[in-house]
Amino acid sequence: MTARHEADPLSHRSVLLDLAVELVVVRPDGRYIDGTFGRGGHSRLMLESLSGDGRLLGIDKDPEAIAVARALAEGDSRFSWFHGSFAEIDQAATVAGWDRVDGVLLDLGVSSPQLDDPERGFSFLRDGPLDMRMNPQQSPSAAEWLATAEEREIADVIWRYGEERFSRRIARQVVARRQEAPIQTTRELAALVSDAVPKKDKHKHPATRTFQAIRMHINRELEDLEQGLSAAAQRLSPGGRLVVISFHSLEDRLVKRFMRDLARGPKIPKGIPVTADQERSAFRLASKAIRASDEEVRDNVRARSAVMRVLERVYND
Template identity: 50%
Template sequence: MESTWQHTTVLLKEAVEALLTRTDGTYVDATFGRGGHSRLLLSKLGPQGRLIAFDKDPDAIAEAATIADPRFSIRHQGFSNIGALPPQSATGILLDLGVSSPQIDNPARGFSFRNDGPLDMRMDTTRGESVAEWLATADMDQIAEVIRDYGEERFAVPVAKAIVARRAERAITGTADLAQLVAGAVKTREWGQDPATRTFQALRIFINAELQELQQALEASLDLLQPQGRLVVISFHSLEDRIVKQFIAKHSREVFDRRAPFAEPVKMRLKALDRIKPSADEVKANPRSRSAIMRVAERTEVA
């Protein structure tokens, strides 16, 4: 367990306040992280309340083992696995989609270019392919597509060409090596942003299938939530927030089948409640919170 690197939970009070509707309910923290939201929620639950957590990261599982509370349990699984829980069993579901500070700050995890480390980026280090392994075999078009689609990087093709050219000489295994390579291919950059930021984001999202997992978890939440149950999602970049926003909008309206004008419409399944951003004070205290957007929706009556 990483005791050296600290994590500050974003929108801590706001998320728990939006999620908690009953102190005797069953809640799902689908992205436990370092347990900030879980611990606060447990402090507000009554004796009959329950909290089920999920996380891919072995370090998060180790952190969860420090919670000695019979109302709490955790599963070493990604958040798309919430669909395995019984239908209509959750009073509220929380998805905090951010990478935790210990993951970013620990060079051994390979998420950041600020300190050199192995080019890994897997949320679950016990399985799957690392970024270094994928870059060693992917063709240039695949690499460019990932960097363009998941990083919204306009210099995706030059970056991919540079990666392929470098690996013909030697393997790219370290974060500093990749960051330097990207910096040489990205001709202009946003003010205050490292030229490697978008590429690193893209590779992390891709190697962990983050957007696909988010879509699966959102769809599963519809069957998992009880009527009036809350869905709370905290996003940290536009790709995630767009998926969440469109999902809530899609299920917040009745759908009429134009081919069957007299048929009953498909009833709305969610009601959008709120969109919240961190306060100026929170951003000042924790700059990593500045891009966060929290969306809150409520499950309507189940037919």
């Protein structure tokens, strides 16, 4: 971990910082999007790699991240910000007046400041309102959703996004409990899940999977990722790169398949005559999957599950 992060223990520790920036910034005078600005660890390093003509647009759903981005923009005219989802890359690029971009970086998931602030309700380790929204201006919060969703939907979400084998029991408990009183705090939900799970994993809090699943559902994380990947790839100039860092196997699977399919090129049914041009792919995988070094994992436990993948546009479609 660099001194940059040691200075403020609450600030987000940027995983695979230097390499990600090296891979995404293909030319110093290009146009770039950091789709997950966070506290700007990657953005600041990208700006250091850009010349006076380079431009960077930072996107985040979280108003607290955007407050940091706004301050950065005041001090650096090469940087601008967009409050919204990276699923809206098209809209953000249009607002910036950009047709094509030279690189897009996505460092997925929640940031350390989000996890560490009990008021945001992301963590079962800290008691606070059961919120979990990256953008608190959007509804519903986790508490609102748990108060109204059907038992079956709750079970499905916990199973699909948390791969929690006791999802049905947990959903049943949620519905039983809310008939007495609404579930409003992280501690209440963590205790309920802990009671509902009959077999506990030694190395994991019993609520880990459930919290992760509800967070992914509330923030539409996989839906946004799917849309964001397509929009980003379409916007890339030849030579431009999409760099994605995932922390969750469901995210990484989606990223891996998306990049692999684009790099393979169009699926043309057998027997249809095509020219070499029609068969070739407009994209290539610029690298194999990259994981954090042992040193980075020692310094930052979050890096252990990080996987970085890089797609490059070779030609225009």
